[in-house]
Amino acid sequence: MATANQRGQHAHERRTGPGTEAGDLHVLAAQLRRMNGEINRLVHGFAGSHGLHATDVQALAAILDAREPMTPGRLREHLGLTSGAVTACVDRLERAGHVRRVRESADRRVVHLRYVPEAKEAARRYFLPLAEAAAATRSRFDDDELAVVVRFLTAMNEDLRLVGSDER
Numbered sequence: 001m002a003t004a005n006q007r008g009q010h011a012h013e014r015r016t017g018p019g020t021e022a023g024d025l026h027v028l029a030a031q032l033r034r035m036n037g038e039i040n041r042l043v044h045g046f047a048g049s050h051g052l053h054a055t056d057v058q059a060l061a062a063i064l065d066a067r068e069p070m071t072p073g074r075l076r077e078h079l080g081l082t083s084g085a086v087t088a089c090v091d092r093l094e095r096a097g098h099v100r101r102v103r104e105s106a107d108r109r110v111v112h113l114r115y116v117p118e119a120k121e122a123a124r125r126y127f128l129p130l131a132e133a134a135a136a137t138r139s140r141f142d143d144d145e146l147a148v149v150v151r152f153l154t155a156m157n158e159d160l161r162l163v164g165s166d167e168r
Helices: 004-016 025-049 054-065 072-079 083-095 117-126 128-138 143-162
Strands: 099-102 112-115
Touching: 025 054, 025 117, 054 072, 054 083, 054 112, 072 083, 083 099, 112 117, 117 128
Parallel strands: none
Antiparallel strands: 099 112
């Protein structure tokens, strides 16, 4: 049985056909929604298999991707949650063995969130098919094409970050 995303894609392919222009905003939006749906399906599967919420998985990704040690305050800003919701999220992640709260600085009030190596490896195994799909897709593009894709995704993420914020 086809998923809703697959059914939507098949209907979309019937409407657009092979000659669709790359600059067609409707086609682009549909493909972005489809990719988002597929990634959400994987995220919800991981969350369900680990007794977590989808937001918890977003928090894990933020901790993993952070360029500097993640704090609960930065995580709150990144996820757009209240301090109480972030505390509950971090509590769930800690109880499930995914993160540790660490006080590493001279200021004992500063808490860093560290992804537990064994939990990181479990996530890596779960999301391996996603990584393999990304690698297979990447191999079909040359470096110049990938540079455009990365530039587009970077700009899109920056613009989306501003949606609904006071920075617009």
